[in-house]
Amino acid sequence: MKFSKVLGCAITVLFVAATLASLSLAQDETTAKxxxxxxxxxxxxxxxxxxxxxxxxxxxxxxxxxxxGFKITPYAAGELLPAFGVLEGIQTGSVEAxxxxxxxxxGKNPSLLFDTVVPFGMTPRQHYAWMMEGGGLExxxxxxxxxxxxxxPCGNTGAQMGGWFRKPIDSVDDIKGLRIRxxxxxxxxxxxxxxxxxxxxxxxxxPAMERGALDAVEFxxxxxxxxxxxxxxxxxxxxxxxxxxxxSFSLMVNKDSYEALPSSYQAALQSACAEVxxxxxxRYDDLNVKALRRIVxxxxxxxxxxxxxxxxxxxxxxxxxxxxxxxxAQFAAIYKKWKDYRDSQLLWTSVNDTAAENFLxxxxx
Amino acid sequence: MKFSKVLGCAITVLFVAATLASLSLAQDETTAKxxxxxxxxxxxxxxxxxxxxxxxxxxxxxxxxxxxGFKITPYAAGELLPAFGVLEGIQTGSVEAxxxxxxxxxGKNPSLLFDTVVPFGMTPRQHYAWMMEGGGLExxxxxxxxxxxxxxPCGNTGAQMGGWFRKPIDSVDDIKGLRIRxxxxxxxxxxxxxxxxxxxxxxxxxPAMERGALDAVEFxxxxxxxxxxxxxxxxxxxxxxxxxxxxSFSLMVNKDSYEALPSSYQAALQSACAEVxxxxxxRYDDLNVKALRRIVxxxxxxxxxxxxxxxxxxxxxxxxxxxxxxxxAQFAAIYKKWKDYRDSQLLWTSVNDTAAENFLxxxxx
Numbered sequence: 001m002k003f004s005k006v007l008g009c010a011i012t013v014l015f016v017a018a019t020l021a022s023l024s025l026a027q028d029e030t031t032a033k034x035x036x037x038x039x040x041x042x043x044x045x046x047x048x049x050x051x052x053x054x055x056x057x058x059x060x061x062x063x064x065x066x067x068x069g070f071k072i073t074p075y076a077a078g079e080l081l082p083a084f085g086v087l088e089g090i091q092t093g094s095v096e097a098x099x100x101x102x103x104x105x106x107g108k109n110p111s112l113l114f115d116t117v118v119p120f121g122m123t124p125r126q127h128y129a130w131m132m133e134g135g136g137l138e139x140x141x142x143x144x145x146x147x148x149x150x151x152x153p154c155g156n157t158g159a160q161m162g163g164w165f166r167k168p169i170d171s172v173d174d175i176k177g178l179r180i181r182x183x184x185x186x187x188x189x190x191x192x193x194x195x196x197x198x199x200x201x202x203x204x205x206x207p208a209m210e211r212g213a214l215d216a217v218e219f220x221x222x223x224x225x226x227x228x229x230x231x232x233x234x235x236x237x238x239x240x241x242x243x244x245x246x247x248s249f250s251l252m253v254n255k256d257s258y259e260a261l262p263s264s265y266q267a268a269l270q271s272a273c274a275e276v277x278x279x280x281x282x283r284y285d286d287l288n289v290k291a292l293r294r295i296v297x298x299x300x301x302x303x304x305x306x307x308x309x310x311x312x313x314x315x316x317x318x319x320x321x322x323x324x325x326x327x328x329a330q331f332a333a334i335y336k337k338w339k340d341y342r343d344s345q346l347l348w349t350s351v352n353d354t355a356a357e358n359f360l361x362x363x364x365x
Numbered sequence: 366m367k368f369s370k371v372l373g374c375a376i377t378v379l380f381v382a383a384t385l386a387s388l389s390l391a392q393d394e395t396t397a398k399x400x401x402x403x404x405x406x407x408x409x410x411x412x413x414x415x416x417x418x419x420x421x422x423x424x425x426x427x428x429x430x431x432x433x434g435f436k437i438t439p440y441a442a443g444e445l446l447p448a449f450g451v452l453e454g455i456q457t458g459s460v461e462a463x464x465x466x467x468x469x470x471x472g473k474n475p476s477l478l479f480d481t482v483v484p485f486g487m488t489p490r491q492h493y494a495w496m497m498e499g500g501g502l503e504x505x506x507x508x509x510x511x512x513x514x515x516x517x518p519c520g521n522t523g524a525q526m527g528g529w530f531r532k533p534i535d536s537v538d539d540i541k542g543l544r545i546r547x548x549x550x551x552x553x554x555x556x557x558x559x560x561x562x563x564x565x566x567x568x569x570x571x572p573a574m575e576r577g578a579l580d581a582v583e584f585x586x587x588x589x590x591x592x593x594x595x596x597x598x599x600x601x602x603x604x605x606x607x608x609x610x611x612x613s614f615s616l617m618v619n620k621d622s623y624e625a626l627p628s629s630y631q632a633a634l635q636s637a638c639a640e641v642x643x644x645x646x647x648r649y650d651d652l653n654v655k656a657l658r659r660i661v662x663x664x665x666x667x668x669x670x671x672x673x674x675x676x677x678x679x680x681x682x683x684x685x686x687x688x689x690x691x692x693x694a695q696f697a698a699i700y701k702k703w704k705d706y707r708d709s710q711l712l713w714t715s716v717n718d719t720a721a722e723n724f725l726x727x728x729x730x
Contacts, residue, residue: 133651274640286498
């Protein structure tokens with residue numbers, strides 16, 4: 001080996017050593033700051049980058065607020081726990097927190113529905129008013145207490161779309177027999193309407209539509225739906241999303257883990273969730289209209305449910321919710337208060353905010 | 366003096382001394398935590414407890430997030446600076462921050478309008494999407510940079526009401542000659558419609574209406590309006606608030622003060638503002654409908670603007686804004702982008718969210 005080569009190697013070794021040293025120093029500095037480490041599974045695959053992304057944003061904001069002291073590591077669905085195993089993981093203490101939606105756990109307690117979205121229910125803004133000012137959060141905290149869990153509203157999609165259909169839906173008869181992917185309560189409503197709801201994980205939906213195993217998909221909205229490719233396998237895209245007029249997600253935290261936090265870290269969770277709640281909705285509003293334009297320009301036919309179909313959906317929703325209220329006194333009690341609040345918010349918006357918006361819709365070109 | 370009395374006095378003195386010592390200890394502990402102290406005037410009197418209160422909430426959340434390290438003291442309008450002297454106070458560095466609205470300073474720069482509310486403009490949700498995802502915040506930061514100030518969206522009233530009138534307004538002719546309290550751009554629009562707008566501080570409005578010096582008041586919404594007593598001096602209450610479909614307030618911060626903060630304190634301002642933004646709106650939504658019911662039950666007649674009046678208002682708004690765009694290239698450039706964004710958000714909501722809300726308004730009793 002020539003001298004120059006030996007020297008070269010030595011320099012390389014020195015350089016690598018120095019780099020490693022500085023990397024490890026940087027890591028030490030970062031690590032030294034961390035005072036609390038949590039793991040937080042979400043119920044979403046990474047492809048849904050504004051749903052899983054809401055959880056990621058939360059962890060980033062909490063880190064920024066605590067000067068790196070509170071490190072929460074997010075995990076996509078399946079990485080640590082199954083998509084809908086999040087609440088159980090928190091309850092048993094196998095994870096400290098999770099980013100999910102109450103309505104995925106109706107089998108555990110149907111009242112968890114009110115944490116997320118109720119058919120023919122409130123807008124994101126109205127839901128937040130109910131939660132923060134109308135006693136909703138207090139009632140939901142009681143429901144989650146059964147699972148040793150605290151919930152914080154933390155993300156919203158806005159109204160979801162009516163869904164993707166291979167054939168036009170001109171009457172309730174056209175719904176009968178349809179194999180439609182519709183999760184949770186939406187599935188029960190479609191069953192009441194005579195459809196055959198299917199439970200299929202998000203990333204399996206496109207192939208199921210492609211090979212004809214499914215006739216229709218109700219999923220989220222233009223941005224997420226386009227990412228999953230539904231515009232390539234269904235011609236008709238229906239709105240408005242009366243079955244989910246604003247779907248709210250929650251940070252769920254193990255109660256013992258929450259109470260062990262210093263109060264400023266508890267405050268960080270609360271403020272960061274409020275921020276994520278608005279920011280995810282802003283992102284959806286920004287992204288959805290762009291995606292909708294691409295989808296329609298690509299040849300998909302955008303259609304509005306006719307009034308008869310929406311009225312039938314509302315009757316089915318009332319049936320399904322009515323049965324749930326018969327089976328659970330807790331559900332019945334929350335449902336009554338929730339309905340009173342929705343009706344008062346409807347009155348207010350019909351007088352002012354929605355009335356102003358309707359004028360603009362009529363008169364802007 | 367009996368011995369028992371002397372003893373009693375001594376015990377009292379000891380008790381008082383001990384109490385004072387413990388008070389002073391508690392104060393020392395609190396004071397020791399404070400690392401940054403700011404003063405923050407607001408543009409609102411304390412009677413408007415959800416407007417001034419939004420500022421107060423911000424200071425409380427920032428304190429909680431920083432474990433008491435960042436103490437911001439709020440001052441109501443007039444306590445430290447005049448209501449509309451806030452931006453100048455920040456620019457000159459006499460205070461570090463303020464809680465106010467851009468539209469109070471149109472004389473300094475008309476483009477500040479877009480920070481707050483534009484006639485026939487966006488809902489709170491759409492405004493937030495424009496700010497955070499549509500390039501709005503970036504443009505507004507450029508405008509505020511002229512004043513060495515950074516703005517953060519931090520509170521919203523929702524759509525404001527059309528206002529209080531002594532006589533019915535059945536046509537545009539009924540507006541002509543009206544002495545109406547209408548601030549800022551709303552005043553200019555009423556002037557264009559033939560009214561005679563008046564600038565009167567909030568707490569002087571009730572006496573002015575009572576003694577007949579004013580014919581009408583456009584102010585905020587049922588909750589604030591009721592607190593100022595307008596329902597006692599005007600019979601007709603008009604909606605919808607097309608001239609202010611969502612009025613957004615801002616935390617304004619001196620740029621040097623902001624940049625001197627540790628990054629976690631900057632994050633605290635941002636997250637706390639996002640939280641206050643949603644929480645003030647939730648409070649208004651909760652309080653406004655209750656106040657509206659009281660107002661209507663008390664004999665006030667709630668009326669909707671007829672279509673012709675709203676169309677005339679829109680033409681006047683277009684006139685006024687058109688002139689502003691002629692006078693300022695900056696205003697013209699922002700206005701164009703703002704309008705494109707509003708129109709795309711209108712399209713989206715007309716397809717989905719507002720369409721769902723309208724079904725509910727039609728079909729819920």
